[in-house]
Amino acid sequence: MTPEAKARQQIDKKLEQAGWLVQDWKKINLSANYGVAVREHPTDTGPADYVLFVDRKAVGIIEAKKNESILTTVEDQTLRYSLSKLKWRKEEEPLPFLFEATGEVIQFTDARDPAPRSREIFYFFKPETLEEWANQPETLRRRLKEQIPALPEENLRDCQIKAINGLEKSLATDQPRSLIHMATGSGKTFTAITAVYRLLKYGGAKRILFLVDTRNLGKQAFQEFHAYTPPDDKRFFPELHIVQRLSSSTIDSHAEVCISTIQRMYSILSGQPIDESAEDVPLAEVKTLEKKPKLVKYNPAVPIESFDFIIIDECHRSIYNLWKQVLDYFDAFLIGLTATPDKRTFGFFNENIVAEYSYEESVADGVNVGYDVFEIETEISKKGAELKAKEWVDHRDRLTRKKRWAQTEEDTAYTAKELDRSVVNPSQIRQVIKAMKLAIETKIFPNRKEVPKTLIFAKTDSHADDIIKTVREVYGEGNAFCKKVTYKATEDPDTILSDFRNDYYPRIAVTVDMIATGTDVKPLEVLLFMRDVRSKGYYEQMKGRGVRSLNKESLQNVSKSADSAKTRFVLIDAVGVEKSCKTETRPLERKPNIPLKDLLQGVALGHRDDDTVLSLANRLIRLNKQLEPKALTQIEKTVGQSLHNIAKTLVKATDPDEIVTLALENAKAQGITRSEEILTEEELQTARESLVNKACQVFDDPEVRDLVESARREREQLIDNINLDQVTFSGFSEQAEAEAQKVIQNFTDFIQQHKDEIAALSFFYQQPYQRRQLTFDMIEELHEALSKPPLMLTTERLWNAYARVQETKVKGTSLKRQLTDIIALVRFALGQDKELKPFSEQVDGRFKKWIFRHNAQRKTAFSPEQTEWLRLIKDHISASCSVARDDFDYSPFADKGGLQKAWGLFGNELDEVMNEMNQELVA
Known part of the structure; x- marks a missing residue:
């Protein structure tokens, strides 16, 4: 049985379990079942692998591939069949539901979405679901994008408004996972219920799962749903929508909100009984009692489309260890709520923190040169990282891309070189893409409405696929937005390249080597290097x-918002490629002092270690660039292949990925099941010897060796590899320092020009104790004026600029900036402070002096309770510049008794104390 046939067997089984009857075209009988999947259905562009019929009407296409296939490369093929005319079909409209499937992986695209984007799903949808979706005038994702009205802000805190707006913006761009990070006591559940109400009313959500950590939290959530009244309706939530708190294995078919623990949801999916006492144990403790992940299988009674959204309360806890596959089962948007996220939380939610999502804008550098270099460096891309033993992570087969959720067996340290080969770190890829997106939008091409044509260089085909998926998610775009262009792509790479060059889509192309040399894409304005290149010639x-x-x-024609001719392109360096190429020494050259003649002779006699083979390859690459066309033609005619191909074959023969691939193929040919992790040294060595011997076979012929050597003598150069250079400086480039100086100069100029117009600046030019009070509104006015075009001077950018130019005088560079830090920046710029410290540190220092003086002057020192309140006032001033009576109505003052309590502690001194602190702590 062929690999394709085996995959189709698995696909057939999954279709049948989801309620489809699978038929061959020659035996088609559409009345035999409500949902029918017809194999090899004829179309006017060829037979489709499967056409899906519901109630005799064609609704979808499945493109089936063998298990080794990467499905993103066949998306255009599925789309083509959906647009084709089916034999005997009367309707002309395209089929909306597009699937690509192997025996292990299924991905789905709804072509009617505003930006149709494929997503991986656990199983196939039921026929009834596709019919319901087909009959809806708008898809869920289109409703999320186009039909959610502005949020009424009455009775909502600012943080709640920001969270809901951020979430709806994230959902409108089809982000699969969103994280709401809100502090304890800020009303996370109320925020979530408000979002749920809007998703049901305006988004047309069918059912939402509210997932909790313990049964008690489920009870609390159930009570809050019952107490909630929406702003546009005076009825309670349960009067408008059915809320079910799951206490059995049955989900009410009419329920629109289901509240459940993840333990109970696993019990429902698996059919295994639940120990209800386990629902009272937080998952952080459960993980120490159980060691095996909770694997789930398809349950027809609870199909994957049962929920449109899953809200995960207290999502910082250990839901991602044993229970992750429960979340992976459903085809639903995941929304996390937490007050205390950690690295795992950020990673699981794709670092999409919607409650804190913000952009820092900047103007373009204005340098009119051939190209600009923009550097992106991350900690892991520089230093690598380490996975500790017993960590729960995905293990992905490089060929089939099938994942399994399991623990690491031992500590695994990996270097930057091993990234995207033996270890894939999605966060590293995501951070680079997000940094690129932010840089293009705010610094490189800030006035563009569309993404400039961008080319990303990846390490391998697998790496390219990971990049494509991340780009689509980060940009909130569909399949057409980003494409892969490599020699291994199953769809025609030339067609994609032509589209990239001439059409609007794709905006971003990802390649390994196909567009690296000799390919002309004139509209290209951005190059992102996510692979290092050591050869200077190849890099150029x-x-x-x-x-x-x-x-x-x-x-x-391809970038409509471009306002001038193309005057530059930008090279974004995410791997240090610019630095690694500032040398003539080539990394392939392992034996620089051995003549080419001796290398040729050594290879012929069997000296075929990596150093020898790679050094020979490098010499041939160099020779290929030096020789005249006539000499190259003579070699190709004599040898039967070009000098370039010979060198390329030598390099590939020592490539670890090529060796692993051959070793796996050898094992498979012998009927042995192997994965990369368990290949033996003997199997790898045998594969390497086979590749190297085949690559070196051409040099067994002495005539070939003589021909190459004689050709070399015609054009020979001496390369000095004896006198080695050395690094003398490591830090910001002169251009970066000049940019920082320019930012600081713009800031000081602004202060001088606007000192009489902006209230916050006037504050610093008046004499002490004659100033009027500095307020948060004044600081906001100053910050807004600075951050608007053309200056775009945010506190973060200003702080970083001073850190570059006056590093020894700047403190707190690693801290998150507060809006009030603008006060410290102005004082430092005016020379009033000799060091640039965060405003909160300055307030702390002044507070210590103030309270020490008062305690020394008073007959009775401040009591412990008074001192606690004074510290609260001090913290409020750090964040808001001042304190007033009205502030006591809010947290944290209100939590401790508010204004009435403050009066009880300080009496008539309260106003005097506040006025003094407002003046002296900000002075």
Whole structure:
């Protein structure tokens, strides 16, 4: 049985379990079942693998591939069949539901979505579900994008408004996971219920799962749902929507909100009985009692489409260890609520923190040169990382891409070189793409409405696929937005390349090596390097993809918002490629002092270690660039292949990925099941020897060796590898320092120009004790004026600029900036402070002096309770510049008794104390 046939057997089984009857085209009988999947259905562009019929009406396409396939590469094929005309079908409209499937992985795209994007799903949808979706005038994702009205802000705190707006913005761009980070006591559940109400009313959500950590939290949530009244309706929530708190294995078919622990949901999916006492134990403790992950299988009674959204309360806890597959089962948006996120939380939710989502804008640098270099560096891309033993992580088969959730067996340290080969870190990829997106939008091309044509260089085909999925999610775009262009792509790479060059989509292309050299894409304006390149010649060719000039009209054909001819491109360096290439020494050169003649002779006699083979390859690459066309033609005619191909074959023969691939193929040919992790040294060595011997076979012929050597003598250069250079400086480039100086100069100029217009600046130019009070509104006015174009001077950018230029005088660079830090920046710029310290540190220091003086002058020192309140006032001033009576109505003062309590502690002194602190702590 062929791999394709085996995969189709598994696909058939999954279809049948989801309620479909699978038929061959020649035996089609659409009345035999409500949902029918017809194999090899004819179309006017060829037979489709499966066409899905519901109640005799065609609704979808399945493109089936063998298990080794990467499904993103066949999406256009599925789309083509959906647009084709089916034999005997009367309707002309395209089929909306597009599936790609292997025996292990299924991905789905709804073509009617505003930005149709594939997503991986656990199983196939039921026929009834597809019919229901087909009959809806708008898809869920289109409703989320187009039909959610503005949020009424009455009775909502600012943090709740920010969280709901951030969530709805995230959902409108089809982000699969969103994290709401709100402090304890800020009303997370109320926020979530408000969001649930809007998703049901305006988004048309069918059912939402509210997942809790313990049974008690479920009870609390149930009570809050019952107490909630929406702003546009005076009825309680349960009067408008059915809320079910799951206490059995049955989900009410009419329930629109289900509240459950994750333990009970696993019990429902698996059919296994639940120990209800286990629902009272927080999952952080459960993980120490159980060691095996909670694997789930498809349950027809609870199909994957049962919930449109899953809200995970207290999502910082250990839901991602034993219980992650319960979340993976449902085709639903995941929304996390937490007050205390950790690294696992950020990672699980794709670092999509919607409650804190913000953009820092900046103007373009304005340098009109051939190209600019923009550097992106992350900790892991620089230093690597380590996975500790017993950590729960996905293990993905490189070929099939099938995942299993399991613990690591031992500590696994990996270097930056091993990233995206033996270890894939999604966060590292995501951070680079997010940094690229932010840089393009705020610094590189801030006035563009669309993403400039961008090319990303990846390490391997698998790495490229990971990048594509991340780009689509980060940008909130569909399949057409980002495509892979490599030699291994199953869809025609030339067609994609033509579209990339001439059409609006794709905006971003990802390649390994196909567009690295010799390919002309004139509208290309951004190159992102996510792979290192040690060969200077190869690197220069790769950079050359972006240097082509283009007139304004031609550029606007593909990038409509471009306002001029193409005058530059930007190289974004995410791997240190610019630094690694500042040397003539080539990494392939392992034996620089051995003549080419001796290398050729050594290889012929069997000296085929990696150093020898790679050094020979490097010499041939160099020779290929030096020789005249006539000499190259003579070699190719004699040998039967070009010098370039010979060198490329030598390099591939020592490539670990190529060796592993051959070793796996050898094992498979012998009927042995192997994964990369359990290949033996003997199997790897056998594969390497086979590749190397085949690559070196050409040099067994002495005539070939003589021909290459004689050709070399015609064009020979001496390369000095004896006198080694050394690093003399490591830090910011001169250009970066100049940019920081420019930012600081713009800031000081602004202060001088506007000192009489902006109230906050006037504060610093008046004499002490004659100033009027500095307020938070004044600080906001100053911050807004600075952050608007053309200055775009945020506190973060200003702080970083001072840190670059006056590093020894700047403190707190690693801290998150507060809005009130603008006070410290102004004082430092005016020379009133000799060090740049966070405003909160300055307030702390002044408070200590103030309270010490008062305690020394008073007959009775402040009591412990008074001192506690004074510290609360001090903290409020740190964040808001001042304190007033009205502030006592809010947390944290209100939590401790509010204004009445303060009067009881300080009496008539209260106003005097507040006025003194407002003046002296901010002075």
